[in-house]
Ligand code: HGY
Ligand code: MN
């Protein structure tokens with residue numbers, strides 16, 4: 001059998017393979033939820049690629065997929081290279097899987113050359129980063145980091161299937177999620193390669209960037225409760241229209257974010273109206289609010305202003321308001337020493353180093369609880385992501401592959417000399 005040499009281009013091709021049936025839960029577009037049939041097919045396939053790259057392969061209690069390539073010092077903490085295998089609804093092929101595939105390519109190259117580092121390398125495909133099936137996000141990497149919310153297992157998806165029931169489909173269970181936690185002191189460093197999902201690298205005509213940090217995130221679920229009624233008979237002054245109130249709240253949220261004139265962003269991405277009939281005044285509206293900024297205080301000032309604005313609107317319109325925090329993620333600084341190593345490795349590929357912030361969230365935000373993290377950004381066409389038009393040039397993936405191997409070698413040299 002002809003073995004294809006490891007490369008970034010092969011990582012791109014594998015991401016494309018995974019974007020089609022049976023690795024998507026939708027025939028007409030890409031959606032791969034955690035613990036779905038498409039997820040099962042995906043970890044089977046990616047597990048084959050990990051094994052072919054010389055790794056031992058296992059699944060932890062959160063059904064994250066973990067490949068391990070031993071080092072020369074069995075007791076040394078491991079370099080973990082990871083990203084996520086789940087996708088958003090109607091997503092692109094590269095957000096998540098590209099970082100996992102590139103990790104496999106780096107190990108495959110070492111294996112082909114018969115090389116070992118002083119430390120093991122583990123490649124982790126996290127099962128849930130997007131939160132596209134269950135309400136909260138990053139359940140896979142949080143399980144590994146040991147930072148799962150206590151009631152995470154009680155959450156249910158839109159069909160009412162709980163995390164526990166979904167795990168049982170894979171031979172695990174909520175009660176054993178704690179066993180996915182990685183023992184402290186066993187991770188030397190975490191490296192995540194990920195598409196930029198923004199326009200900066202393309203605007204600078206660069207293939208790669210070194211991430212300096214990841215923005216703080218606050219995600220809320222807002223419930224506005226009014227009184228449903230007949231659209232034809234309830235006069236305007238007597239209405240307690242939950243959707244009209246929610247609409248003003250959504251506009252107020254956008255106004256507050258725009259007025260901040262900073263890196264602050266706020267998004268209402270999902271809204272559900274009940275009962276949702278054309279001739280019925282809305283009785284209840286639920287919507288999400290996603291607030292992000294590079295610094296927690298900027299994020300929280302906006303959160304406070306948004307809460308005040310929503311309460312004032314609720315009072316003025318005689319509707320009730322309930323706000324639940326879905327997740328609250330502090331900003332994640334990348335490690336200065338690892339950033340320097342990554343910069344050197346990027347420069348060795350022939351392009352200048354370029355540092356930039358990440359407004360998008362990543363599993364590195366969870367993994368930083370276990371040790372120092374570094375992220376490598378890869379240019380994506382038009383900065384488009386969370387969209388079927390997401391595209392990566394195989395040549396840029398080859399540059400990322402070269403930079404990651406340079407990073408691994410530099411980390412190995414540093415570890416040997418320590
Ligand atoms: O929401 C995010 O930033 C990530 O894509 N999950
Ligand atoms: Mn994403």
Ligand code: MN
Pocket residue numbers: 084095096129194361362
């Ligand atoms: Mn992602």
